[in-house]
Amino acid sequence: MPQKKQPPTVRLRRLAAELRRLRSGADLSREDVAEQTGINTTTLYRIETARARPQKRTLMSLVALYEAPAEQRDYLVALLRDAGQQGWLRPYHSDLPEEYTAYISFEDEALGVRNYETSFIPGLLQDEDYARAVIRGVLPTATEGEVEDRVRARIQRQGVLTKSKPLRFWAVVDEAALRRVVGGSRVMQQQLRHLVEVTKAPNITVQVIPFGAGAHPGMPGQFILVEFEDPMDMDLVYIDSMAGDLFLESDAEIRRYRSIFDNLVAVALSPNDSAALIAEIAQERARKGG
Structure with a gap:
């Protein structure tokens, strides 16, 4: 079985961007480059x-060809040395999709995340029972082991919210995500109560788009x-869709999604x-016998 490749890290992305910039600056x-160094174009790409x-x-x-100054060469060598460092280790997550493990790595190294959700409570704010119900519902053919792997990964990810320099997390959630009963009334009520509690943290902001907003x-x-x-x-946008996971990194795309979030x-x-x-909807669930 082929070895699963490591997802890219922020340092590797930064090194790649610097090498692109240096080549462009050298015209x-x-x-x-291939002609002058013997590095084939596919490898360089x-x-x-x-x-x-x-x-x-x-x-x-490459840096010799681009005539990079000594200080910049040292900087790039340091980036290369640290380029393989993942944000956190996932010894039991080897079967997760590569795009998802790449996103996890980026999330751990991020300063802030802005998350818009239409149908779910954001993953970083899910409790364990709700997460399990979501994963089972979205992946009906997954085995129990695969479901539990994903649940553990999701709960472990939440450590970014409480580490020494916690992630700044800003979520905008459609009201539909709060009213969809995932996992049954009891699980949903518990999840809404959990959401009320986590929104009290100073690094977490949650806003709801009500149905009345149209x-x-x-x-x-x-x-x-x-x-x-x-x-x-470089900032990036991550989209998880039915067509597959997608990373967007161009300046134009980042500006567009930042504008949409605003x-x-x-x-x-x-x-x-x-x-x-959120508290009102949780109370409604309780009155209905959740």
């Missing part, structure tokens, strides 16, 4: 798109905008009013 095409980690001698050949820019589907502290680290914030209830609505 060289990939074909020019994979290095510049963070699909492959270059060997040190390859990196040194049509809004988020109706086509959910997305996650990941933001990094170092300006050298619009969603504008039509959503304030954080305080959102917390009140």
Whole structure:
């Protein structure tokens, strides 16, 4: 069985971006570089798109060709040295999709995450029973072992919210996600109570778009905008859809999704009013015998 490749890290993405910038600044095409260094164009493409980690001698050949100053060469060598460091280890998550494990790595290294959800409570705010019910519902053919692997991964991910420098998490959720009864009334009531509690953390903001807001820019589907502290680290958008997982990284795409999120914030209830609505829906569930 082929070995599962490591997902890219923020450092590897940064190294790739720097090498692209240096080549562009030297006014060289990939074909020019291949001719002058012997590094084939396919290998160079994979290095510049963070699909492959270059060997040190390859990196040194490139920075010499690009005439990078000594200080920058040292910086790139340090990036290469640390490029394989994952945000957290997943010894029992080897069967998770590569795109998802890549997202987990980026999430752990992020400064902030903005998450819009249409149908679910955001993964970082789910309790264990709700997460299990969601995963079973979305993946009806998954084995119990596969379900439990994903539940453990989801719960372990939530450590980013309580680590020494916690992730800044801002979620906008459609009211439909709060009213859909996932896992039964008791599980849903418990999840809503959990959501009320986690919204009290200073690094977590939750806003709800009520049904009364009508049509809004988020109706086509959910997305996650990941933001990094170092300006050298490119922000990215992660979309989990029926067609597969997708990462978007271009400036135009990041601006578009940031604008969409800002619009969603504008039509959503304030954080305080959102917390009140969540508590009200939880009480409704309790009155119905949840």
